[in-house]
Amino acid sequence: MIARRVSQLKPSPTLTITAKAKELKAKGEDVIGFGAGEPDFDTPEEVKEACIKALKEGMTKYSPSAGIPKLREEISNKLKRENRLDYKPSEIVVSSGAKMVLFLVFMSIVEEGDEVLLPSPYWVTYPEQIRLLGGVPVAVPLSEEEDFQLSLDKIKPYVSDKTKAIVINSPNNPTGAVYDRDRLVEIAEFCLENNIFIVSDECYESLVYDGDFFSIASVSEEVRDITFTVNAFSKTFSMTGWRMGYVACPERFAKVIASLNSQTVSNATTFAQYGAIEALTNPSVKEKVLNMKEAFRSRRDRAYELLNSIPEVSVVKPKGAFYIFPNFSYYSQKLGGDVKLSEFLLDRVKVACVPGSAFDAEGFLRLSYATSVETIEEGISRIKKALESL
Ligand SMILES: Cc1ncc(COP(=O)(O)O)c(C=O)c1O
Numbered sequence: 595m596i597a598r599r600v601s602q603l604k605p606s607p608t609l610t611i612t613a614k615a616k617e618l619k620a621k622g623e624d625v626i627g628f629g630a631g632e633p634d635f636d637t638p639e640e641v642k643e644a645c646i647k648a649l650k651e652g653m654t655k656y657s658p659s660a661g662i663p664k665l666r667e668e669i670s671n672k673l674k675r676e677n678r679l680d681y682k683p684s685e686i687v688v689s690s691g692a693k694m695v696l697f698l699v700f701m702s703i704v705e706e707g708d709e710v711l712l713p714s715p716y717w718v719t720y721p722e723q724i725r726l727l728g729g730v731p732v733a734v735p736l737s738e739e740e741d742f743q744l745s746l747d748k749i750k751p752y753v754s755d756k757t758k759a760i761v762i763n764s765p766n767n768p769t770g771a772v773y774d775r776d777r778l779v780e781i782a783e784f785c786l787e788n789n790i791f792i793v794s795d796e797c798y799e800s801l802v803y804d805g806d807f808f809s810i811a812s813v814s815e816e817v818r819d820i821t822f823t824v825n826a827f828s829k830t831f832s833m834t835g836w837r838m839g840y841v842a843c844p845e846r847f848a849k850v851i852a853s854l855n856s857q858t859v860s861n862a863t864t865f866a867q868y869g870a871i872e873a874l875t876n877p878s879v880k881e882k883v884l885n886m887k888e889a890f891r892s893r894r895d896r897a898y899e900l901l902n903s904i905p906e907v908s909v910v911k912p913k914g915a916f917y918i919f920p921n922f923s924y925y926s927q928k929l930g931g932d933v934k935l936s937e938f939l940l941d942r943v944k945v946a947c948v949p950g951s952a953f954d955a956e957g958f959l960r961l962s963y964a965t966s967v968e969t970i971e972e973g974i975s976r977i978k979k980a981l982e983s984l
Contacts, residue, residue: 599726604718611936615946626973628961629946631767632834633916635886638879641831641869648868657864659856660848661688661840665867668874669840677799677809679823681842687851688862688870692797692826692839695851697723698858699822699841700759702850703791704729708758710793713744715919715953717767717795729758733954738921741910742771746780759791762810765798768953768960769919770894770912775808782813785820792821797839798915800830800883803891805913811842819844829916830883831873836866890916893963893970900974901961904981916964919950923957928984932957942983943976 611629619625660666666683673679689695696719704710706728712720714733721731734752736742749760760781764773785792792810799807811821826839839862841851855861873879894911897918901909906924926935932949936959939945950958963970 599728603722603726611940611946611948614940618940618944623944625940625944625946626969626976627946627965628963628973629948630962630964632964633829633832633886633890634964634966635832635889637832637836637869638873638876638882640876640879641833641873644872644876645865645869648865653865653868655864657861657867659861660852661686661862662864662867665871665874668871669842672874673809673823673842677796677807677823678812679809679818679842681823682845685845685848686840686842687848687855688838688840688867689855690837690839690859690862691828692795692824693719694837694859695824695826695839695841696720696793696795698851698854699793699824699843699847700724700727700729701854702847703759703822705758707756709754709756710758711749711752711760711790712954713748713761713763713766715742715766715768715950715955715958716761717763718952720761730756732757734760736769736771738908738910742766742769742919743777744771744773744781745777746784749781749784753788753790757788757790759793760785761793761795763795763797765801765807765912765914767798767915768917768948768950768955768958769910770915770917771910772802772805772807772913778808778810779813782810782817782821786816790820792817794821794823796823796825797829799825801887801890801916802914803887803894803912807914822847827870827873831879832886833869833873836863836869838862838866838870890963893965893967894918896967897961897963897970897974900971900978904974904978916962918961918963919953919955919958920961921957922950922959922981925981925984926957932959935959939977939980943980945973945976945980947977 615627811818827833909920926932947959
């Protein structure tokens, strides 16, 4: 018998749709993929070279389970420089991608029956990981009319004496929302008063198109003490396949997380860690990251403009990340739901999008604009045509 804890586990729907689109492409079909959760740019050459050098120099053995000291030091420097966060290297743990890091974080704080608040729509992995640990994901609904913004008023009705933590994901996957700084300060103070941990998933921090990124742990020393700041090299540096992520948190938690890491993955791939050091320290990599952001900005603007021109579709302009999350309810209702709508689009016009229900938002579709402007134009024009026939 399969263990009960995994019997309800769902495979990642975003990976499933991407796989289906790739399969069709491999068969020679002209598929447009809006499913991908990764940048289409290659990893910067400097980063690859640093990794190759490390490989050639024999960095092919186990590393300390929390990460090699130089990398933790450079992450500590980065957090000071870019996020106004003061974490010692001993308060940082590196593991195999933010996904694994999040699992280690939840493992270290979630007990059976503990509730974790998830502003909804939310990234698919959070509730699955929380449930695996016996926790209870509690959705905090956000509204399209308010640009999917999070505020204390939205959270309060869902807080109970079992609330253990809240996940903050800004810039957000799937909505592209960037939470307002003053509201984050209010939420942080509320969490402090009510003994609620904050898990801040900052994977998309480099992609904020208007204004500056803000790390919630920087509110105060006390807030820093209840926060797990999670980040990755995946999206910022186009390194999704490298599996490099990290958490910064108070040392007593970092120690536990490092132990958990040592008993599960041992350590993030050693030579990949050398690539990560280069990503954080080489100024020309920084420049490339800024160029990628500008490319994403033009793609966002174009995708927004085109989706807005489809009758009966409403769309909030994303402020960050590389996703856009339009409301297709008018059409999905005709077909019996957003899963049916995404199947219809893939079958009829070979366009792959992720159904909103995967993110707790029936009637929406998530389109990743991590693809060329031409592809965005062609894909949205195909969607428009297909919907006209309904
Ligand atoms: C919000 C969010 N957090 C974390 C991750 C996982 O990142 P990684 O590839 O580093 O595991 C993703 C990837 O899609 C994401 O969208």
